[in-house]
Amino acid sequence: xxxxxxxxxLISVQFGFSQENxxxxxxxxxxxxxGPNDTVEQEIKSLDKxxxxxxxxxxxxxxATVIVKDGxxxxxKTYGVKNINSKEPFDGKTLFNMTxxxxxxxxxxxxxxxxxGKLNWDDKVQKYFPDFRLSDDYIASDARVGDLLTxxxxxxxxxxxxxxxxxxxKETIKNFKYAKKxxxxxxxxxxxxxxxxxxxxxxxxVKRATFL
Numbered sequence: 001x002x003x004x005x006x007x008x009x010l011i012s013v014q015f016g017f018s019q020e021n022x023x024x025x026x027x028x029x030x031x032x033x034x035g036p037n038d039t040v041e042q043e044i045k046s047l048d049k050x051x052x053x054x055x056x057x058x059x060x061x062x063x064a065t066v067i068v069k070d071g072x073x074x075x076x077k078t079y080g081v082k083n084i085n086s087k088e089p090f091d092g093k094t095l096f097n098m099t100x101x102x103x104x105x106x107x108x109x110x111x112x113x114x115x116x117g118k119l120n121w122d123d124k125v126q127k128y129f130p131d132f133r134l135s136d137d138y139i140a141s142d143a144r145v146g147d148l149l150t151x152x153x154x155x156x157x158x159x160x161x162x163x164x165x166x167x168x169x170k171e172t173i174k175n176f177k178y179a180k181k182x183x184x185x186x187x188x189x190x191x192x193x194x195x196x197x198x199x200x201x202x203x204x205x206v207k208r209a210t211f212l
Contacts, residue, residue: 055080062090106199107149118206121146125198128205132198133177139185140177147185148199151192156182159193169197 051065062080066073082090113119125132125143134140139154147153158179162172176194183190 051079062094064090064092064094100193103149103196106196106203109203110145110149110199113203113206118210119145119202125202128202129198131174132201133174134181135177135179136181136185139181142185145199145202148195148202151189151195152186153190153192153195154181154183154185154187155179155190155192157190157192159191162194162197169200173197173201 051063054060055063060080061084062078062082064078065076067075076092078090078092078094080090081087082094082096110119110121114121119128122144124141125145125148126141128145132140132143134143134153134155136154143153155176156179158176161175162169167175172194182188
């Protein structure tokens with residue numbers, strides 16, 4: 001059976017256009033039309049053509065496009081369908097996995113907190129997430145915030161916990177404590193998606209402490 005995937009298409013560029021009409025937002029007018037033949041309409045048609053062609057080339061049934069300038073969303077538009085059988089349109093409320101895109105967001109969020117002095121990379125995870133448990137007590141007690149991003153805690157991969165189960169994130173993390181130790185702490189490499197969920201718990205804990 002052929003697999004179909006729905007992707008999010010996130011673009012941060014120096015040009016853009018409005019979904020409601022062909023007028024470019026005022027804040028972007030100075031960044032487009034640099035060449036004598038460049039027009040806002042040409043930028044719009046070029047981008048739209050690229051997206052539609054990309055969907056055809058990659059057999060993508062539906063996607064969401066977002067253009068960001070100076071930290072602000074200046075354009076967002078959806079394309080295609082979210083169900084290839086019913087042809088139900090893809091819209092702004094369609095849910096789909098962002099997969100490992102979230103790893104960059106989590107790492108960046110932790111980095112911002114480190115830069116602001118809210119935590120350190122070498123802080124122990126249990127300082128912020130006391131309920132963090134692993135099958136090896138020593139690894140759990142000595143695990144540092146930075147370890148959550150580097151896949152070297154020494155515990156075997158247990159991605160099936162979140163791929164096949166529908167329990168909450170907290171329950172998935174709780175169940176991860178049954179995954180077996182495979183090598184010493186920081187002694188090798190084993191890809192770990194679930195540790196990024198733990199990192200999310202650390203971020204949440206720091207957030208709560210900051211705003212209390």
